[in-house]
Amino acid sequence: VCLYRVSGFMDDAHATDASLLVRIAQRDPKALDTFYTRYARAVFSLALAMRGERARAADLTQDVFLLVWRSAGTYQPTGSPRTWLLRLTRNRAIDELRRDRRRLTSESTLPEQSTHALPAPLTLVDAAEHQSMRDALASLPAEQRDALFLAFFQGLSHQEIATRLRTPLGTIKARIRRALQMLRQQLQGESDN
Numbered sequence: 001v002c003l004y005r006v007s008g009f010m011d012d013a014h015a016t017d018a019s020l021l022v023r024i025a026q027r028d029p030k031a032l033d034t035f036y037t038r039y040a041r042a043v044f045s046l047a048l049a050m051r052g053e054r055a056r057a058a059d060l061t062q063d064v065f066l067l068v069w070r071s072a073g074t075y076q077p078t079g080s081p082r083t084w085l086l087r088l089t090r091n092r093a094i095d096e097l098r099r100d101r102r103r104l105t106s107e108s109t110l111p112e113q114s115t116h117a118l119p120a121p122l123t124l125v126d127a128a129e130h131q132s133m134r135d136a137l138a139s140l141p142a143e144q145r146d147a148l149f150l151a152f153f154q155g156l157s158h159q160e161i162a163t164r165l166r167t168p169l170g171t172i173k174a175r176i177r178r179a180l181q182m183l184r185q186q187l188q189g190e191s192d193n
Contacts, residue, residue, distance in 0.1 A: 017081035025073035036065050039082065042155065043089045049152050050093035060096065064089045086155035136186040144179035147172050 015023075015034065023031035043064050048057035067088055075084055137145060150161045158176070162169040 021072045021075045039085055046089045136183050140179050144175045147175040148179045151176055
């Protein structure tokens with residue numbers, strides 16, 4: 001029995017992502033666990049980048065893997081499972097952002113005298129934040145911006161980025177780390193002003 005468990009573990013560790021999705025579609029919880037172990041960090045990182053709050057990103061990550069459990073059978077092997085998973089994450093994050101905006105606009109209106117104390121409308125705040133983010137990204141050195149784009153918007157692993165850019169893995173990690181630090185400093189500096 002122990003030999004079976006060990007060999008089953010080894011099979012899961014070496015299983016392809018596509019085969020794991022097939023097993024998840026057949027309701028194999030071990031396959032979901034393996035898939036989660038491989039991709040939870042990438043899903044959480046994208047969710048955090050899009051939602052901006054760790055608690056919301058953690059909730060979104062759980063929602064995405066629940067969605068994987070429910071819809072693994074819809075995966076079409078035209079792209080990589082990682083790309084499919086990150087697309088699910090992105091779409092869920094966008095759905096949540098839209099739902100939050102609808103909820104804010106549908107809440108009861110405040111009395112006339114209290115509207116003077118309201119902050120700028122959400123769309124103006126969002127537009128300003130997006131412009132600040134675009135400006136901050138544009139100020140990054142090209143190599144850092146490219147590595148950041150491939151990691152967060154293309155969903156590539158550090159190793160995949162290193163291969164694509166023909167750059168050592170350690171250099172890619174350093175570029176992404178420095179880019180995130182610079183973005184954080186620039187955006188925090190704007191909020192302090």
